[in-house]
Amino acid sequence: MRPALPKIALPLLALATALSFTSPALADETPAAPPAAEAAAPAAPPRLIVAISVDQFSADLFAQYREHFSKGFGRLLQGAVFPSGYQSHAATETCPGHSTLLTGVHPSRTGIVANNWYVPGIGRADKKVYCVEDETNPKSTPKKPVVSPGHLKAPTLGDLLKKRNPATINAAVSAKDRAAVMMSGHDTDAVYWFDGKGFTTFEDRKITPxxxxxNAAVAALVDAGNGPLPVPGYCGAVDHAVKVKDFTIGTYRFPQQAGDYSTFKRGPRLDAATGDMAIRMVDELGMGKDAVPDVLSVSFSQTDRVGHAFGHEGVEMCIQLAQLDATLGKLFAALDARGIDYAVVLSADHGGFDAPDRLNQQGYPAAKYISPALEGDALAAAVSKETGITAPQGKLLYGGGSSGDIYLGAGLTKAQRKTVTEALVALLKANPEVDAVYTADELKALQVPHGDPQDWTMIERVRASFDPERSGDVLMMTKRGVVGISDPEQGHTATHGSPWDYDRRVPIVFWRKGMAGEEQPVPVETVDIAPTLAALVGLKEPAGTWDGRCLDIDGSEADTCAR
Incomplete structure (x- = not known):
């Protein structure tokens, strides 16, 4: 049973208003990072874990911009920095990546193999299932889901802490429902995401004051409109137009048209609102107020949206990261003002890749958009022509394209399935854009890999995100540089989802006041985060709970894994 929400004291509401994150000029308002010299880290567990995911924040972006971070990121850089973190698996999408961050296990155990998968025999016209959808609810569709954590097979850190002590508060906020749900898990006190014109929550819960x-603050901001966001001086080198079909990317500055939520949701201002909502949650729930550790998960989604719309190497991403640095600075300053003893981890659900049009200009002529021939319907037509087999119900094949998972349609006989699979595998292996092809039977026979993730073979990467209950019958991996968009358009010019290191590598950074910093280049995994935080708060779980290992995040002789 969840504890009742405490009443919001008026001084705290006033403070939350004063610390609003919705200003367009964040970079001019945020205080600089605190000095490196601080008191020694407390021996007692922190009262609040702040788990931050920056969606699509690749290790490459981190390396490119870290010298310019001076506010929120700047503070974290004083902590334990692991620049070679890995989302080790092949399914480098939002839902699988977020599912690893606080469960400590790969998607093969979380069951979250993609943002969407197919169930060809499901009793509805749309055979696609969204990763946080309750598809048994007749009102639910993948595009308008009834949101539920039901598909997540593993407990999160918040789930385990609440099992140990129900007084733990487990809460999450993000612009994306799947990010908030995957980080918080099943046993939650508050989970919010941005839908339409404001933050919302599960169907069976009500939004709070x-x-x-x-939402009122966001509405006022949108109604008022705003001009373009400021461009830091160091962004000059990337501030130029690149042509994609009949439009350009590389020079957009995120003007906020009055009354238009679509422009608000396109850029950094929604990250600012997410940070604002996080602090309101801390106040309303009373997080970090007692000796029972709480978990606040905050996923900032806009780096992903900017990356998809404009790629990684234009002025848009430069502005986005500068604004996010300021938003993080305000978040940490607000927690400081409340006197909360908190520890932070920041990582990402996956990396990302730039738009092929710009990559072609910048020394990578092999980068390209994926061929439409690799999408499900085109593959089905080719296989049907080769074998003479058509689908007895629905489609012959589902999936393909950027997802990599391909599902055989329902109603095929055993012999037909064998024939279709063999023809499909041969067709894919002959395609010059495909690097590797595996059947479900091949993957089932393998153990989930361990060891340094940078050394994993292709099939090991695929196995780490393979769940025999949900993954495809055939999985294809495209070659390096093939971007999983067949027809780019405004708002969709670049993506992620490949098994290559530009999509797998992400930074992992830990910080707590007084902790001795360190820079550790050894390759580590996002599944190491949960056991590391568990050790920090004294949570002991049986062997085998996690796929990852505890990381000693104190650069001094102290060992945070030995507590």
Whole structure:
């Protein structure tokens, strides 16, 4: 049973208003990072874990911009920095990546193999299932889901802490429902995401006064409109137009048209609102107030949206990361002002790749958009022509394209399935854009890999995100540089999802006041985060709970894994 929400004290509401994150000029308002010299880290567990995911924040972006981070990121850089973190698996999408961050296990155990998968025999016209959808609810569709954590097979850190002590508060916020749900898990006190014109929550819960206040603040901001966001001086080198079909990317500055939520949701201002909502949640739930550790998960989604729309190497991404640096600075300053003893981990659900049009200009002529021939319907037509087999119900094949998972249609006989699979595998192996092809039977026979993720073979990467209950019958991996978009358009010019290191490598950074910093280049995994935080708060779980290992995040002789 969840503890009742405490009443919001008026001084705290006033403070939350004063620390609003919705200003367009964040970079000019945020205080600089604190000095490196601080008191020694407390021996007692922190009262609040702040788990931050920056969606599509690749290790390459981190390396490119870290010298310019001076506010929120700047503070974290004083902590334990692991620049070679890995989302080790092949399914480098939002839902699988977020599912690893606080469960400590790969997607093969979380069951979250993609943002969407197919169930060809499901009793509805759309055979696609969204990763946080309750598809048994007749009102639910992948595009308008009834949101539920039901598909997540593993407990999160918040789930385990609440099992140990129900007084733990487990809460999450993001612009994306799947990010908030995957990081918080099943046993939650508050989970919010941005839908339409404001933050919302599960169908069986009501939004609270804190949510209403933030939605009102967002509405006022959108109604008023705003000019372009400021461009830091160091962004000059990437501030130029690149042509993609009949439009350009590389020079957009995120003007906020009055009354238009679509422009608000396109850029950094929604990250600012997410940070604002996080602090309102801390106040409303009373997080970090007692000796029972709480978990606040915050996923900032806009780096992903900017990356998809404009790629990684234009002025848009430069502005986005500068604004996010300021938003993080305000978040940490607000927690400091409340006197909360908190520890932070920041990582990402996956990396990303730039638009092929710009990559072609910048020394990578092999980069290209994926061929439409690798999408499900085109593959089905080719296989049907080769074998003479058509689908007895629905389609012959589902999936393909950027996802990599291909599902055989329902109603095929055993012999037909064998024939279709063999023809499909041969067709894919002959395609010059395909690097590797595996059948479900091949993957089932393998153990989930261990060891340094940078050394994993292709099939090991695929196995780490393979779940025999949900993954495809055939899985294809495209070659390096093939971007999983067949027809780019405004708002969709670049993506992720490949098994290559530009999509797998992400930074992992830990910080707590007084902790001795360190820079550790050894390759580590996002599944190491949960056991590391568990050790920090004294949570002991049986062997085998996690796929990852505890990382000693104190650069001094102290060992945070030995607590």
């Amino acid at each position: 804190a949510v209403k206040a933030e």
